[in-house]
Amino acid sequence: MRNTTTRPLMRQSHLPLILLGATMVGYGLLTALVGGWLSNQAMSGLITAGAYRSRLGAFEQTAGLVVALLFFVLFVLCAVYASGVARVAFAIGALASAAPVLVGRAERLLFQVIGLPTMSAGSVLAGAVTTLIFTLPMIILFILLACGRRVPRACRWLSLASIFVVLGTAFFPIYVTVLAFLLKPGDPAVGRMIQVSSQVIKLRFILPGLSLLLLALFSLRSTRQQAPDASADVAAVTLTASEEGESR
Amino acid sequence: MNHPTERTRMRQLVALLLLVMMLVSCGEPASGPTPPPAAGAVPEDSFGALDLVTTVHYDPPIEMSSVAAVDATIKFLDGNDIHNNVWTRAYEQLLGIKLTYQWVVDGSMYGQKLGLSVNSGDIPDMFGVSAAQLHLFHEAGLLADLTSVYETLASAKTRDVLTQDPVSLKAATIDGKLYGIPLTDAAVASAPLLWIRQDWMDQLGIDPPTTMADALEISRRFTEEDPDGNGVADTIGLCATKSLWGAIAGLQGFFNGYHAYPNIWYERDGKLVYGSVQPEMRSALEALQKMYAQGQLDPEFGVKDINQVTETIAQGKCGMEFGVWWNPYHPLNQSQANYPQAFWSAFPIPSVDGVPAKSQYGSAIGAFLVVRQGYEHPEALIHMVNFWSDNILGSEDDPLRNTFLGSIETPDVVLYKYTPVVLWEPNAIINDGNKLRDALASKDPSGLNLDAQWRYRIIQAYFEQGILEAWVEVATNGPNGATTILEEIAADRGQLNRFYGVPTPAMAEKMPTLDPMQDEVITKIIMGDPLDAFDQFVENWYNLGGTEIVEEVNLWAERNQ
Numbered sequence: 163m164r165n166t167t168t169r170p171l172m173r174q175s176h177l178p179l180i181l182l183g184a185t186m187v188g189y190g191l192l193t194a195l196v197g198g199w200l201s202n203q204a205m206s207g208l209i210t211a212g213a214y215r216s217r218l219g220a221f222e223q224t225a226g227l228v229v230a231l232l233f234f235v236l237f238v239l240c241a242v243y244a245s246g247v248a249r250v251a252f253a254i255g256a257l258a259s260a261a262p263v264l265v266g267r268a269e270r271l272l273f274q275v276i277g278l279p280t281m282s283a284g285s286v287l288a289g290a291v292t293t294l295i296f297t298l299p300m301i302i303l304f305i306l307l308a309c310g311r312r313v314p315r316a317c318r319w320l321s322l323a324s325i326f327v328v329l330g331t332a333f334f335p336i337y338v339t340v341l342a343f344l345l346k347p348g349d350p351a352v353g354r355m356i357q358v359s360s361q362v363i364k365l366r367f368i369l370p371g372l373s374l375l376l377l378a379l380f381s382l383r384s385t386r387q388q389a390p391d392a393s394a395d396v397a398a399v400t401l402t403a404s405e406e407g408e409s410r
Numbered sequence: 411m412n413h414p415t416e417r418t419r420m421r422q423l424v425a426l427l428l429l430v431m432m433l434v435s436c437g438e439p440a441s442g443p444t445p446p447p448a449a450g451a452v453p454e455d456s457f458g459a460l461d462l463v464t465t466v467h468y469d470p471p472i473e474m475s476s477v478a479a480v481d482a483t484i485k486f487l488d489g490n491d492i493h494n495n496v497w498t499r500a501y502e503q504l505l506g507i508k509l510t511y512q513w514v515v516d517g518s519m520y521g522q523k524l525g526l527s528v529n530s531g532d533i534p535d536m537f538g539v540s541a542a543q544l545h546l547f548h549e550a551g552l553l554a555d556l557t558s559v560y561e562t563l564a565s566a567k568t569r570d571v572l573t574q575d576p577v578s579l580k581a582a583t584i585d586g587k588l589y590g591i592p593l594t595d596a597a598v599a600s601a602p603l604l605w606i607r608q609d610w611m612d613q614l615g616i617d618p619p620t621t622m623a624d625a626l627e628i629s630r631r632f633t634e635e636d637p638d639g640n641g642v643a644d645t646i647g648l649c650a651t652k653s654l655w656g657a658i659a660g661l662q663g664f665f666n667g668y669h670a671y672p673n674i675w676y677e678r679d680g681k682l683v684y685g686s687v688q689p690e691m692r693s694a695l696e697a698l699q700k701m702y703a704q705g706q707l708d709p710e711f712g713v714k715d716i717n718q719v720t721e722t723i724a725q726g727k728c729g730m731e732f733g734v735w736w737n738p739y740h741p742l743n744q745s746q747a748n749y750p751q752a753f754w755s756a757f758p759i760p761s762v763d764g765v766p767a768k769s770q771y772g773s774a775i776g777a778f779l780v781v782r783q784g785y786e787h788p789e790a791l792i793h794m795v796n797f798w799s800d801n802i803l804g805s806e807d808d809p810l811r812n813t814f815l816g817s818i819e820t821p822d823v824v825l826y827k828y829t830p831v832v833l834w835e836p837n838a839i840i841n842d843g844n845k846l847r848d849a850l851a852s853k854d855p856s857g858l859n860l861d862a863q864w865r866y867r868i869i870q871a872y873f874e875q876g877i878l879e880a881w882v883e884v885a886t887n888g889p890n891g892a893t894t895i896l897e898e899i900a901a902d903r904g905q906l907n908r909f910y911g912v913p914t915p916a917m918a919e920k921m922p923t924l925d926p927m928q929d930e931v932i933t934k935i936i937m938g939d940p941l942d943a944f945d946q947f948v949e950n951w952y953n954l955g956g957t958e959i960v961e962e963v964n965l966w967a968e969r970n971q
Contacts, residue, residue, distance in 0.1 A: 201873035203527050205850040207889030211881070212608040212755055214873065269750040269878075274640075284750025285878035339877055342867070348862055354866040360874035 168314050171248045171307075171381040178239035179378040185236060186371025189229045189262065194364035222266035247310035255303035256348035261296030266293045279356050283343070289338050293366070297332040300370050301325055307377070314384035317377050324373035331366045335359040437861075441682060455499055460810050464762045466793040468506030474790055475528065475534045478511045478828060479520035485823050496814060497829040500703065505797060506614040507790050535785045538777050538830050539590065540914045541581065547780065548589050554781040557588040559789040566801040568792070574836040576772045578912045580970060590778030591795055595834045599771035601662030603892055605737055607729045607745075612639035618755075622667040622762040625730070626697065629706045632729035638749075647922065649708035649731040649773035651719050654929055658741060659677040659719045661698070662770055663732025666905070668694035668762045670969070671770045675905035675963060682908055682967050684960060685770070686928050687948045694761070695944055698936045712933050716741075724748055725877050732759075735892035738882040746881060756892035758854035769899045777828060792833045802826075803835050806859045840900060844894030850860060850889060911970060918953030927951070 170178055198220065204214035215373035237256035241249050264271065266290035271277045281287065307313050337360040341352045438547060478492055481965065485497065492514050501507040513535050515523045521540065527533060533552060547553050564572070574577055575597050583592040604619070604626065611618070614637055621627040629647025631637070637645055649659040665672050670693075671685030678688075685691075701707050724726050724744035729805060731737070738754060745752040761767035779795070781788040802814055812818075816825045827833050836842065846862050846869075850854045856864040869888050872880035888891045913921065931939075931947040953958075 197874070202853075205853070205889060207847060207851065207867070210755065210890045211872075211888060212612060212753065215608075215753065216612045247458065275752060280748055280750055282747040283879060284747075285876060289876060298510050335875060339871070339875070341881055342871065343421050343877070348821065348860075348864050349864065350818065353864055356867040356871050356875075360870055363875050 168312050168384065169245075170314065170316060171377060172240070172243045174243055175244055176243075176382050178236050178243055178372060179381070181235070182236035182240055183371045183376075183378060185229065185232050186367050186374060187227070188371075190367030190369075190371055191224065191363070193222070193367065196225075197364070205327045211347045219324040220267050222355055226262035226265045226267075229261050230261070230263040233262065236333050247306050248313060250307035251303040251310075254299050254306070258296045258303075259297040259337030263291045264295060286336070286343070289339075293336065296366070297328055300328050302371070304328065307352055314381055316380040316384065320373060320376055320380060322402055324370065327369045327373065331369055335363045420664035425879070429680050436465055451829065454811075456498060456813065456888055456946065457500060457504060458815060462810070463565075463797075464504050464793075465563065465796045465800070466505055468790075468791075471502060471508045472787050472790060473508050473510065474536055474787070475784075476511050476526065476536045477509050477520075477534045478514045479517040479538075480827065481517050484827050486756075486828075487820065487823055490830060495828040496825055500814070501794065502798070505790075505793055507794065516886040524572070533782045535782050535787075536791050536830070537780060537782075538593070540777055541775070541910075544582065544590050544778050545584065545912050548584050549722075551834065552618050553589045553633060554783045554785060555587045555589065555787040556591065556781060556788060560588050560591075563789050563792040563795040563796070565800050568796050571799050571803060571833055571835050572826055575675075575773060577938065578775050578836070578904070579930065580780050581775050581910045582774060583970070587768065590780045590809060591791060591833075593777045593779065593833055594773045594836050595774035595776075596836050596839050597774040598836070599632055599736070600657065600734060600841055601771040601896065601899045601904055602660060602666065602732045602759065603735060603737075603895055604663060604757045604759055605733055605742060606733050606757060607632070607637070607662060607788060608753045609751050610729050611755075613639065615636050619760045620698070622760050625667065625760050629730055629889045630704065631702060633642055633704065633706045638726055639670075645727055645729060646722075647729055647865045648701060649719050649722060649728040650707055650711045651716050652714055652933070653710050653716075654932060656716065657734040658737060659715055659723075659731045659733060661732060663759050665691060665694045666769055666869070668697070669765065670694050671905050673769075673925075674770050674772060676770075676905055677908055682963050684956065687951050689955065689971075692941060692944050695932065695935050696941055699941070701939065702936050703938065707936070710952075712937060720744060721811050726752060733913055735886060735896055738885045738892075742885075743882050746878065750878050750938045752754065753867050753878070754885055756885060756895055758895050758898060765799065766903055768905040770905040770907070771899070771911045774836070775910070791831075797831065798829075798831050798833060803833070803838070803843075806857065808860050811859060819860070837900065839893050840871070840897045843887050843891065844897070846887050846893070847889055847891075881945050910966070911966050914959065914966060916958040916962050920959060923950055924954060924956065927954075 164313055166368055170176070178208065179255045195341065200209070200214050200218050200221075203209045206209055209217070226392055236254055237252055237259060241252035244252055269284055272291060273280050278287075304321040308318050309326065315323070338352065338355045342348070342356055347350045467889075480492060484492075486492075490496070493511060498509050501893055512527070512532065513523065520538075521543070521930060522538070524537065524543070528547065528550075544553070565882045572592065573596055575594055577597075578592040579588065580593050582588055582592045596912060596939075598969075604625065606619070610632055611628065614631055614635055616628055616631065619628055620735045632645055632647045636643065646666070647857045650661050651659050654661050662672055665685075668690050670690035672691065674685050676685060677683075698707065702709075702711075708719075708728075711719075713724070719728075719731075720741035721732070723741050724747070726745050726749045728745075731742075733742075735756065745754070759767040759769050779791060781791050799809060802835060805811055809856045814825055816823050823922075842862060845858060846865055849858055849862070849866055850869060855863045858866060865883050865887055867882045869879040872884050872888075884891060927950065928947065931943055
């Protein structure tokens with residue numbers, strides 16, 4: 163019989179994780195609201211496409227920079243407050259902070275500064291790169307949490323589900339764009355997918371943020387359930403190796 | 411306790427997979443070659459399921475011979491050809507008109523072949539002709555008078571389509587009688603707009619132009635202030651081609667800003683005048699000369715054709731051009747392909763003074779459908795035109811459009827190419843654009859046909875997903891797009907070419923000399939020749955036959971307007 167102990171994601175306080183999730187959800191909501199408001203105005207003809215682009219660009223560049231800094235600080239704090247595999251996960255997750263900065267700047271960076279070929283799909287490529295920069299660290303974060311033996315069981319399942327959520331929200335819009343502009347232009351079915359995609363893209367930050375918030379919640383619950391004496395810094399629960407499955 | 415080993419588990423798994431694969435393969439339909447369709451098999455037409463409007467059904471069916479021009483790219487569905495297709499079947503089954511083709515040639519050979527047929531006396535019952543052929547065949551007494559059949563049988567939609575362009579029926583009328591049905595198209599589509607790199611304007615904090623002075627200032631700043639931010643003075647304000655005029659980077663829009671209308675005839679003091687020799691040309695030329703001297707025009711514009719100008723645009727070196735509404739599809743899309751942030755916006759032609767500038771355009775009538783003199787059923791043509799107008803034009807019924815125009819499943823099969831009776835609504839671009847913009851504003855595309863729905867989705871992808879490659883639809887059909895300006899032009903900001911007849915004798919003889927002379931003088935003045943050269947050109951133009959042409963054109967106008 164082998165004993166494995168689980169412990170909450172954060173050692174002292176879950177506040178950094180809660181703030182990180184809330185910031186991510188807030189940024190997602192804010193970009194969805196501002197983007198939606200501007201696009202409504204532009205599609206109604208109240209502002210020109212040029213005005214739409216310059217206003218959205220100004221918002222993305224300012225908000226992106228602020229949020230990227232917040233993300234980075236909060237990820238680092240999470241890493242500091244965590245231990246073991248969770249610490250590694252949040253340290254890697256900090257790389258995702260670069261994504262909001264790149265929104266609105268990726269085209270210039272990739273094609274003018276670095277000089278990559280646009281292949282007539284510059285904005286799609288730039289969007290894909292920005293998405294990857296956010297998605298990849300987040301997926302690794304969730305994979306590590308899903309695999310961590312000492313991570314509470316509920317957090318592990320949630321992390322596993324979050325991997326697919328992040329993948330879906332990140333790559334479905336790219337998939338639809340490739341279909342719409344390269345593979346099946348004019349296909350009515352793809353037209354309907356564009357409509358879905360324009361909603362999914364708004365969830366790109368909201369759903370991972372919600373996952374982080376739920377992770378914090380589950381982690382807190384496991385702390386309270388497993389260590390009724392709140393003085394304990396780390397809740398420890400003994401589980402039998404057979405309960406965890408022989409595959410370990 | 412006996413636990414299965416890893417190896418045993420793997421064997422079980424593989425066995426399970428094999429079982430699943432076998433079951434799946436059993437479920438597949440029997441393989442083997444699909445029997446080919448029977449020779450001559452023709453797909454079933456589902457006319458009965460469509461909500462079609464017809465204005466006649468001949469019983470017994472009548473015969474109508476015609477001739478056809480097809481291009482090499484035309485494709486047919488299996489079992490179909492030019493003699494047996496959805497249109498020939500529709501005419502026969504729905505109207506009772508059995509349409510046959512005496513001969514079918516490539517479009518480039520059509521005029522020559524038709525001339526041979528007519529000369530040999532083998533004249534089809536109904537056929538297409540050019541404006542010159544219309545007059546030629548009329549003078550030879552070969553064409554039927556369609557005035558009464560049009561007046562009595564044309565449907566409301568047909569009349570609407572044929573009167574949207576104010577000159578279309580006039581162009582088919584000779585001595586007060588209608589001898590042809592004009593194949594209409596969007597005349598206003600040839601009107602120039604001012605296209606400007608919006609991203610450069612944003613970069614430099616420039617407001618949209620309202621006057622020609624604004625446009626010139628934008629051109630100067632695009633040339634001098636490095637709008638592409640590469641640190642090199644490699645940008646030019648305005649693109650132009652060596653041919654001076656045209657749908658892409660033509661200069662007629664620039665002249666229009668000075669109330670000058672080169673190459674067209676318009677009314678002044680009750681007479682038709684030729685725009686190229688009017689005094690307004692001089693001030694426009696003076697402005698272009700200054701722009702060239704200051705490097706705002708490409709120093710090599712005098713030798714650059716459209717392809718080379720397209721290259722300049724693709725390289726992101728050009729910030730403005732005067733072109734038609736569809737320029738974002740080509741060549742402006744090239745710049746966005748290389749520079750994702752590139753975005754061109756359309757603006758109405760700015761004016762040099764307080765009087766709004768007018769964009770010049772000509773009638774889009776290039777051909778007419780005529781009926782042979784002596785054919786027993788001249789009215790059949792009107793019924794065929796009605797069938798097209800009432801069912802196809804303005805229809806949002808996708809099954810009907812798929813049946814008669816083509817469907818998304820077979821995008822390279824364009825069904826309307828199989829019939830000679832094809833008219834487009836002159837105002838279709840404007841009307842379709844308005845419908846699309848209404849749908850965008852209400853976020854409800856349900857009332858749009860499939861084509862328009864797709865445009866809606868593309869514009870949605872631009873605004874809601876940031877897909878910048880979708881800018882072409884935004885710039886043309888989107889809110890504040892180019893087609894909104896076309897509406898203004900069609901209303902009261904357009905200058906229509908008032909001469910739509912066949913070339914007068916003097917015109918046919920002298921214009922081949924006068925046109926190159928005009929273009930040469932204009933090019934040289936832009937490149938630095940004294941402006942007095944224009945005055946000399948005007949004098950020469952009148953002396954070398956212009957006076958005679960003006961007289962003939964005004965005589966024609968008295969007879970036809």
